[in-house]
């Protein structure tokens with residue numbers, strides 16, 4: 075009450091000034107003018123998603139991506155690892171060491187297990203099996219002062235459980251074992267372009283490579299906008315976003331364009347930790363869902379919200395190109 079009467083008193087002295095401040099303040103808060111939307115980039119399926127063109131190595135692909143991230147001053151990026159891909163693969167192991175020297179690593183299960191096809195117990199073993207490599211990369215290799223930063227978990231296929239029992243069981247396991255869930259809120263299924271690009275490069279088909287670029291960027295643009303619309307429909311506001319990408323043949327070629335696009339759309343790049351500190355990520359739909367997609371897609375289903383109109387991804391064209 076005291077504050078209130080003080081305010082009244084002050085406003086009576088300086089009414090015009092007060093109203094100007096109030097107006098601009100509210101405008102800034104509610105309209106978000108000039109405030110860049112936060113976004114964290116993440117990469118899945120390290121050391122490699124999809125196929126590579128002949129003669130291209132994992133080390134090369136990883137090195138190129140890391141150089142772009144550094145050159146463009148992108149805050150630390152999490153790479154989610156499937157340790158099974160390192161078995162008998164020196165190129166992959168070397169690529170991962172390079173990644174871990176520059177960026178962060180997180181758990182994506184040992185062999186990219188699908189929770190919809192497996193019991194929670196088997197899935198939990200896979201989480202555990204991925205840990206020795208993460209520990210090694212994070213603690214022993216190159217980051218002497220590194221704290222435990224690898225306890226971030228990304229669900230393969232974004233499948234969080236087709237039954238609520240599975241969902242709850244794995245979530246409880248993750249919590250007990252100190253993991254945070256690296257939820258995804260923006261995704262244009264970039265992995266579709268990785269193997270297609272590898273095929274087109276192998277055939278030296280420049281016309282198709284041009285199409286891959288234009289279709290990639292128009293799809294990315296469409297689904298960035300869609301994600302933001304979804305957030306507004308679900309939370310009544312924009313949130314800090316987490317973007318899912320996959321490290322593969324096309325990553326380093328298209329990444330500069332992706333970074334330009336994100337900038338053009340007004341995103342400010344932040345770390346995963348910062349993006350996921352948004353309270354939106356504390357929400358849990360807590361239901362069993364089949365192939366449910368991002369956290370935003372899950373909420374759309376649970377709340378029965380109709381999707382805004384949007385163009386679909388060119389699945390068929392990508393599948394058949396350069397075959």
Ligand SMILES: [Zn+2]
Pocket residue numbers: 118119182186229230231
């Ligand atoms: Zn994956």
